[in-house]
Amino acid sequence: MPQTRRQFLALAAKASALALVGAPLAGLLPQAARAARIGSASGPALLLPGASGLYGLLQPEGNLTLTVASVPGLLPATRASMLAYTARQGGALWYNPILVLHKGQEFRARLVNNLLEPTIIHWHGVDADWRQTGHPAYAAAPGQAYDYAFPVTNRAGTYWYHPHPHGLTAKQAYLGLASFFLVRDPEEEALSRELDLTLGVTDLPIVLQDKRFGPRGELVYAPSQDDLLMGYRGSEVLANGARQPTLSAATRIYRLRLLNGCTARLFNLAFLHRGRRLPFTLIGNDGGLLDAPRTLDQVFLAQGERVELLLDLRGLKPGQAVQLVNAAFDPMHNEGMPGMEGMAGMEGMAGMDMGGPDEGAAYPILRILVSRKEPYGRTIPARLSTLPGPSGSTSLGVTGSGPRRIELALDRQANRWTINGLSFDMNASPIVVERRAPEAWEFVNARESMPHPMHLHGYFFRVDARRGSPEQVRQRAVDPAGRLATDLGLKDTVLVWPGETVAVTPDFGRPDYPGEQTFLLHCHNLEHEDQGMMLNVRVL
Ligand code: C2O
Numbered sequence: 211m212p213q214t215r216r217q218f219l220a221l222a223a224k225a226s227a228l229a230l231v232g233a234p235l236a237g238l239l240p241q242a243a244r245a246a247r248i249g250s251a252s253g254p255a256l257l258l259p260g261a262s263g264l265y266g267l268l269q270p271e272g273n274l275t276l277t278v279a280s281v282p283g284l285l286p287a288t289r290a291s292m293l294a295y296t297a298r299q300g301g302a303l304w305y306n307p308i309l310v311l312h313k314g315q316e317f318r319a320r321l322v323n324n325l326l327e328p329t330i331i332h333w334h335g336v337d338a339d340w341r342q343t344g345h346p347a348y349a350a351a352p353g354q355a356y357d358y359a360f361p362v363t364n365r366a367g368t369y370w371y372h373p374h375p376h377g378l379t380a381k382q383a384y385l386g387l388a389s390f391f392l393v394r395d396p397e398e399e400a401l402s403r404e405l406d407l408t409l410g411v412t413d414l415p416i417v418l419q420d421k422r423f424g425p426r427g428e429l430v431y432a433p434s435q436d437d438l439l440m441g442y443r444g445s446e447v448l449a450n451g452a453r454q455p456t457l458s459a460a461t462r463i464y465r466l467r468l469l470n471g472c473t474a475r476l477f478n479l480a481f482l483h484r485g486r487r488l489p490f491t492l493i494g495n496d497g498g499l500l501d502a503p504r505t506l507d508q509v510f511l512a513q514g515e516r517v518e519l520l521l522d523l524r525g526l527k528p529g530q531a532v533q534l535v536n537a538a539f540d541p542m543h544n545e546g547m548p549g550m551e552g553m554a555g556m557e558g559m560a561g562m563d564m565g566g567p568d569e570g571a572a573y574p575i576l577r578i579l580v581s582r583k584e585p586y587g588r589t590i591p592a593r594l595s596t597l598p599g600p601s602g603s604t605s606l607g608v609t610g611s612g613p614r615r616i617e618l619a620l621d622r623q624a625n626r627w628t629i630n631g632l633s634f635d636m637n638a639s640p641i642v643v644e645r646r647a648p649e650a651w652e653f654v655n656a657r658e659s660m661p662h663p664m665h666l667h668g669y670f671f672r673v674d675a676r677r678g679s680p681e682q683v684r685q686r687a688v689d690p691a692g693r694l695a696t697d698l699g700l701k702d703t704v705l706v707w708p709g710e711t712v713a714v715t716p717d718f719g720r721p722d723y724p725g726e727q728t729f730l731l732h733c734h735n736l737e738h739e740d741q742g743m744m745l746n747v748r749v750l
């Protein structure tokens with residue numbers, strides 16, 4: 211792929227920055243050495259979700275207590291401390307448990323805040339009343355608790371949970387607070403049987419997060435003014451907490467449930483085998499299984515989004531490996547901003563200081579090493595699931611005046627990103643909708659902008675069309691409406707590129723929450739969100 215002018219400028223800026231500073235060069239060497247070893251050394255093992263421990267599988271029984279605290283030595287990459295949700299059940303201990311629930315089950319949990327600042331849990335993508343899903347108005351003070359109780363009404367899918375106290379979400383998520391909330395149902399379990407997939411063995415939840423480290427391997431969250439504007443990107447990308455880990459695999463199909471848990475990094479994921487892209491099958495997006503599988507060779511995964519993939523390793527021999535990589539793309543930072551051209555360089559320089567991969571550069575994430583043969587004769591079914599149709603009437607549109615426009619743009623005076631020119635105000639609800647039916651919305655990202663992954667709490671939406679997409683997005687369209695494979699099915703987060711208009715229909719008819727609701731609409735670049743790129747959405 212030819213280098214874009216922007217990438218070239220960033221590289222040039224890095225080179226001169228290095229010449230100027232000199233000193234950080236020493237810090238770069240271990241990094242460079244590590245990069246040179248990629249593909250040869252085996253590295254740490256990918257943390258597989260076990261019966262307890264960090265990211266262990268936990269089927270909650272009764273009332274589950276999740277205690278938020280800093281846990282020394284927990285981060286696999288450096289054995290530094292990280293923040294975690296600690297749970298105990300039947301004598302076992304979990305950190306950031308992967309919660310496994312069945313549709314129809316009652317979920318009861320108590321958050322105990324042992325931090326020195328407020329926190330609250332948001333169940334991202336999970337159907338729950340606004341008081342039950344982490345509106346910052348309900349943040350629990352230090353030493354306080356918050357109780358959750360709701361029936362699990364979602365279809366099967368890969369949902370997740372993370373903090374949502376206003377102004378502190380990015381930091382707390384970055385320092386470790388995030389894990390999966392998996393819902394299972396008969397349809398999904400039938401597919402798992404058909405493909406002989408076992409959660410934790412051949413069906414693997416993997417959270418991707420980037421981190422910056424201090425001299426002793428400790429996690430550093432110290433965003434500069436530029437970071438607050440662009441997002442705080444780490445110097446290394448971790449998979450389930452480890453640096454470039456290895457998954458030892460058999461010659462069969464694996465299901466990977468990938469979550470982008472970064473505050474600000476966008477991925478373009480691909481699998482490389484002998485320098486070539488190995489195609490994979492997309493089977494699920496944010497809101498669970500698609501109706502039919504889609505074969506892809508790369509996929510954008512924005513902050514907050516999830517994809518479920520099937521990776522077929524039957525064509526490999528023991529001893530051969532596949533790399534999950536970020537494939538090069540144009541991150542479109544500062545798109546069309548002549549006045550900010552220098553900032554791409556600044557940002558590149560900061561990334562280089564840390565020895566980290568630029569967002570749009572090619573770099574490895576996870577190595578999958580085929581270590582054994584396994585007879586496996588299953589085939590991926592042509593139909594995966596039946597998606598629910600729209601609820602209620604078909605009256606789309608806002609009181610006959612066309613779709614509701616949601617404009618994303620930089621407020622140059624305040625130097626922050628806004629939604630319809632507004633910043634978050636806890637007591638204001640600039641968007642008021644009526645429950646009952648889907649509404650037509652359009653996310654309109656300014657031409658002079660950067661990509662914003664837009665997320666709505668409480669309801670799923672369908673993506674109907676993309677217009678004005680940049681070339682690297684348009685290339686991937688799977689239908690005449692310009693949608694990508696990652697737009698299919700049900701979505702709670704959608705990436706909106708600079709200059710793009712994305713038409714969506716959030717369905718305010720389902721679920722039917724009791725009483726008035728105040729949900730949130732925000733950018734899942736969590737620095738943007740904490741800086742106020744978020745609005746209340748009142749549901750009457
Ligand atoms: Cu995952 Cu309001 O966010």
Ligand code: CU
Binds near residue numbers: 333666
């Ligand atoms: Cu959410």
Ligand code: CU
Binds near residue numbers: 661663733735738
């Ligand atoms: Cu944003």
